[in-house]
Amino acid sequence: MYLLLSKDVKYVWSKECDDAFKNVKRLITQAPCLANYDPSLPLKLACDASSYGLGCVLSCVSTDGLERPIAYASRVLSKTECHYSQIEKEALSIIFGVKKFYQYLYARQFTLLTDHQPLLAIFGKKKGLPQMAANRLQRWAYFLSAFDFTIQYVKSSKHGNADCLSRLPLECSDANDNVNDFDYLKFIQTTCFPISSKNVSSETVKDEVLCKVLDYTLHGWPNDCNSVSDQLRPYHLKRNELSVEDNCILWGYRIVIPVSLRASLLNELHCTHLGIVKMKSIARSTFWWPKVDVDIEEVANSCEFCQNEKKSPPKHILCNWNMPNGPWERIHMDFFGPINNQMYLLVIDAYSKFIEIVQMRSITSMAAINQLRQIFARFGLPYSVVTDNGPTWTSSEFATFLQLNGIKHSLTAPYHPSTNGSAERSVQTVKKCIKIAMKQGKDVNTAIVRFLFDYRNSSHCVTCKSPSELMFGRKIRSRFDLLRPNRLEKVSSSHSKQVENFSGKRNVTFDENQVVLVKDYRTSQASNWVRAIIISQLSPVSYLVRLSN
Incomplete structure (x- = not known):
């Protein structure tokens, strides 16, 4: 009907105008829109905010399910509140509504309606207050904790009552309620x-x-x-x-x-x-x-x-040497000492873990080469040799010696002895044995020899076999083998008893061309002894003969 009053609009009373007129008459003749406050009816508080105002509607739900408003409230935002974020403006509308209708809401249960869904996580009871929520929201959440309410989300299209009030706010003194709110x-x-x-x-x-x-x-x-x-x-x-x-x-x-x-x-x-x-x-x-x-x-x-002042970084994952295909393909070498003013050369086979220890008067390249020649004469030339970066191993004489014998030389990382871990660990084991022998007053060389004997014949924790067994294909006989029964003696004793218990007692020998009687098993006659001549002796009790016929 408002369109009929507009300028340059032809006055035509349409069906829409007639329906609107009848609706106005029906609203005028019915009871007032505002309902009286009834403590027995459920309460709802709808709140909304715009960029410049706040609005809220307090309503009750009647027994027939209709929502009837009890009171309306709105106000403009102060200059400070206009700079609030949108979520803070929406939260402020709730605080404004709760404070405005405090006498209706305190000490009873009610429902808060908002079209700003993030407020459900901040003011709701099912989840805790977000840790990074602004302090203003945290203070407001603390204020609302004194009320018994349930917050619900409502789409903006169904939240028109509070939304309309927030866009048409009243100029009132309530706008200064939050002036003392600090930044x-x-x-x-x-x-x-x-x-x-x-x-x-x-x-x-x-x-x-x-x-x-x-x-x-x-x-x-x-x-x-x-x-x-x-x-x-x-x-x-x-x-x-x-x-x-x-x-x-x-x-x-x-x-x-x-x-x-x-x-x-x-x-x-x-x-x-x-x-x-x-x-x-x-x-x-x-x-x-x-x-x-x-x-x-x-x-x-x-x-x-x-x-520059940082600690060393963590160690790299362990990287093992490749296992050789057979014994004496790759050997690791290192010097240790001095022990009683003597240096020692240790050589260990990477495959069998077989150890050789040689006493050295000096650790020059030529001295090491002379000892290695003797070791290589016993076990052969390896494919590769692993040493540290000592002057003995990096000299031109040692490089020429390896090159002439077709041996590859691998050097460990400088100041990183664990690269040659096989030789370093063996040196520690040998040193421990030598130190104990010296404390007991034993001869060092004897202690080293006895250690090598027992070590080579014991099972290694890596290969699960003794070094001698992998190196030579057999175990070395030791003193502990005396504890086992001797099979050869047992067999010989058994054979002697068989000879003693055998029924035959004759012990006779024959010469070549000697005429003898032999049994001919080719005939079935009762008396089958025939004449024969000895040709040769095949065993202590068997002969090759020629029959006379």
């Missing part, structure tokens, strides 16, 4: 930082990304994450925890630093060369930006002074 940002300014909140505020407005974040935080973020750029996506994930104070963006109690100030702040953070963990701890209590932990790690790892 948390002022409490983190300290004289030790060269960067103040004013610097952060001015650079935030200039920053290409943060200026958009500031605008989205004040006026609302898009619901779809894909609708924002990749640079804004980290902020979109934390949109429900961002707030604005003095044009500075806060994530909870941490200030979001613009790009232009991050390098200076990182240098200030690392000025005392703290470690990565402590730097992150300080940053997590003060400021934030996307991938701030990665930037802190890069600053700490790129500091030359910190790297």
Whole structure:
């Protein structure tokens, strides 16, 4: 019907106008829209906020299921509240409604209705308060904890009563209720930082990304994450925890630093060369930006002074030598001593773990070559030799000796004796044996020989066989073999008993060409002895004969 009063509109009373007129008459003739407060009926409080006002509606649910309003309230936002983020404005509308209708809501259960879904996680009872929620929201959540309510999400299309009031607010004195609400940002300014909140505020407005974040935080973020750029996506994930104070963006109690100030702040953070963990701890209590932990790690790892004072890195995973295909293909060598002013050369086979120890008067290259010639004469030439970087092994004489014999020479890493671990571990074992022998007053050379004898005949923990068995294909006879019964003697004794118990007692021999009588088993006659001549003796009791016929 309002359209009929517009200029240049032809007055036509249509069916829509007639239905609207009848609806107005029906509303006028019925009971008033506002319902009286009834303590026995369930209560609902619908709250909403716009960019400049707040609105709330207190209603009850009658027995017939209809929702009837009890009271309305609205007000404009103060100049300070207009700079709140959207989530804080929505939360402020709830605080305004609860305080406005305090006498109706306190000490009874009611339902809070909001079209801002993130508030369900902050003010709801099923989940705890988010750790990074702004301090203002934390204080409001603490205030609401004194009330018994259930918060529900309502679509904006079905939240028109409170939404309309927030867009048509009343000018009232309630707008100054939160004037004394302090800004948390002022409490983190300290004289030790060269960067103040004013610097952060001015650079935030200039920053290409943060200026958009500031605008989205004040006026609302898009619901779809894909609708924002990749640079804004980290902020979109934390949109429900961002707030604005003095044009500075806060994530909870941490200030979001613009790009232009991050390098200076990182240098200030690392000025005392703290470690990565402590730097992150300080940053997590003060400021934030996307991938701030990665930037802190890069600053700490790129500091030359910190790297020079760092401990050695962890050891690499163990890398074993390849197992040779047979004995004496690869040998490891090392010197040890002096013991009683004597040096010793230890040679160990990588396949069989067979050890050779040679006493050395000197450890020159020629002395080592002379001893190796004797060892190679007994066991043959190996395919490769592994030694450390001592002058004996790196000399030109030793290199020529190996080259002439077709032996490959492998050197271990400098100052890393574990590379030649097979020889180093064997040296430790031999030294232990020698030290014990010296304490017992025994001869060192005798102790070494006896050690080699027992070692070569004992099972090795790696190969599960004795070195002598892998080296020679048999075990070396030792004193412990005397404990086992002698099989040869037992067999010989058994044969002697068989001879004694045998029925035959004749012991006779025959000569060649001697005429004898032999039994002819080719005939079936009772008397089959025939004449024969001895040709040759085949065994102690058998002969080859020629029959006379």
